[in-house]
Amino acid sequence: MSVSNEPHFVISTNDVATWLERQGDEWWTVELDPIIGSRIPLPGPMERLAKFLRYLNRPMLILDRRPAPTGKGEVIGSDDLDELVSYIGDEHNLSAEARKQSLWTQSRFFDCSWPNSTDDWRLREDLDTTEMIRADERESVEEGV
Amino acid sequence: MARSRLSTLQKVKAILRHVAPLPPEARTAIGHYWRSAIDQQNMLNYVRGHLLGVRNLRASVRDDYLSDLYAMLMLQAIETLERYFKEVAAVCIDFIGRYIIDDRFDTFRIQGSSFAAHFGTDTLGRALCESSTWLDTTTINSRFRAILSDSFEDGKFVLFPNGRKDPPADRERFECLEIVWQLRHTQVHNVGVITQSDAIKFHLMIREPVESPRLLVPTRDDIGHLKQFMDETAEIANQRIGTRLAELLTTIHAGYPTLFAPQDMADRVTNAFGVVLSVAGATGVLLPP
Numbered sequence: 001m002s003v004s005n006e007p008h009f010v011i012s013t014n015d016v017a018t019w020l021e022r023q024g025d026e027w028w029t030v031e032l033d034p035i036i037g038s039r040i041p042l043p044g045p046m047e048r049l050a051k052f053l054r055y056l057n058r059p060m061l062i063l064d065r066r067p068a069p070t071g072k073g074e075v076i077g078s079d080d081l082d083e084l085v086s087y088i089g090d091e092h093n094l095s096a097e098a099r100k101q102s103l104w105t106q107s108r109f110f111d112c113s114w115p116n117s118t119d120d121w122r123l124r125e126d127l128d129t130t131e132m133i134r135a136d137e138r139e140s141v142e143e144g145v
Numbered sequence: 146m147a148r149s150r151l152s153t154l155q156k157v158k159a160i161l162r163h164v165a166p167l168p169p170e171a172r173t174a175i176g177h178y179w180r181s182a183i184d185q186q187n188m189l190n191y192v193r194g195h196l197l198g199v200r201n202l203r204a205s206v207r208d209d210y211l212s213d214l215y216a217m218l219m220l221q222a223i224e225t226l227e228r229y230f231k232e233v234a235a236v237c238i239d240f241i242g243r244y245i246i247d248d249r250f251d252t253f254r255i256q257g258s259s260f261a262a263h264f265g266t267d268t269l270g271r272a273l274c275e276s277s278t279w280l281d282t283t284t285i286n287s288r289f290r291a292i293l294s295d296s297f298e299d300g301k302f303v304l305f306p307n308g309r310k311d312p313p314a315d316r317e318r319f320e321c322l323e324i325v326w327q328l329r330h331t332q333v334h335n336v337g338v339i340t341q342s343d344a345i346k347f348h349l350m351i352r353e354p355v356e357s358p359r360l361l362v363p364t365r366d367d368i369g370h371l372k373q374f375m376d377e378t379a380e381i382a383n384q385r386i387g388t389r390l391a392e393l394l395t396t397i398h399a400g401y402p403t404l405f406a407p408q409d410m411a412d413r414v415t416n417a418f419g420v421v422l423s424v425a426g427a428t429g430v431l432l433p434p
Contacts, residue, residue, distance in 0.1 A: 104194030
């Protein structure tokens with residue numbers, strides 16, 4: 001099974017960039033994508049990924065992972081993505097206690113693919129790296145660098 | 146029950162049949178680097194995230210195994226950067242090889258005993274670069290200086306400057322790379338044990354005492370910081386090498402204008418490096434992925 005054969009929506013990469021820009025300054029990454037993953041260093045700040053998604057300017061598929069999925073390939077916009085976002089902890093049905101142990105499980109993601117492709121990839125928030133970067137920044141401030 | 150020797154041999158031979166095609170992004174050196182670097186980081190997060198989420202795991206055992214994983218990934222990350230240098234050097238040689246008659250490629254030597262291994266190599270660059278190691282910043286600098294020098298000149302290109310008058314950021318990168326190569330040495334040759342001789346080298350590099358014998362136990366953040374440094378280094382190297390190659394092709398074109406069409410060459414160089422480069426006044430067009 002791939003995203004294209006499952007309930008999904010179609011969205012422009014520009015709209016995904018717009019959604020990302022509304023999310024704050026977390027770092028994001030992609031998993032197993034040959035197009036984005038071979039062009040820019042990731043994980044990276046939201047702006048880097050958003051800029052590249054605007055450069056791509058093409059449609060992409062997003063899996064409808066909701067309990068009662070309705071996606072049949074309809075075109076959606078950036079305002080619709082909040083409803084489709086998933087959490088790693090939900091995917092693995094982890095307890096609240098387990099989620100506290102790992103920032104990874106608290107990360108948001110979308111399962112995606114490109115039109116006419118059966119290769120799926122994942123757009124994922126990288127809270128582990130975000131935390132590492134923030135800790136580095138705090139350390140720099142404390143040391144007056 | 147003990148296996149027969151033949152059976153074991155067959156099983157070991159079978160490893161070489163368990164292979165997969167290279168990913169499409171391996172077409173360019175930098176694309177290959179980015180993809181491998183991301184995959185390694187994602188794999189680490191995936192395994193670590195799962196392990197941290199499993200109930201009733203003994204934390205000390207889990208953390209020990211995670212440390213082993215971090216050490217393996219540290220090595221793989223460094224090897225990925227080495228592969229980038231090897232692949233991008235091969236790309237440069239393939240671009241200029243047919244236009245060069247000086248002795249710059251003498252620095253790459255293929256031993257007679259390894260001729261057979263190179264008959265099937267698909268490019269001159271790969272044949273020349275594949276068997277060398279790219280694990281020393283001074284050697285990397287001198288090889289790229291030779292490859293990218295103007296014809297019959299020693300060359301002035303310095304990929305990673307380290308002179309007293311060079312920018313501090315460049316000198317810091319050079320020093321950092323030296324530490325990275327030594328970390329690799331410790332991991333590869335002593336399975337992570339910092340021997341006394343390693344400790345002396347590290348001491349001189351970081352100007353602080355380093356204990357030995359000690360086992361290197363990198364943390365998750367160590368891997369993250371290392372990846373950031375190496376990503377930046379690959380990006381800087383890619384831009385510098387691509388720009389210098391484009392300059393060299395421009396010089397070659399000026400000496401013999403019918404050798405190649407500037408626009409075609411600019412497009413090829415641009416797409417090989419994934420950044421817009423100009424050759425003989427023609428600006429390359431980066432094809433969309």
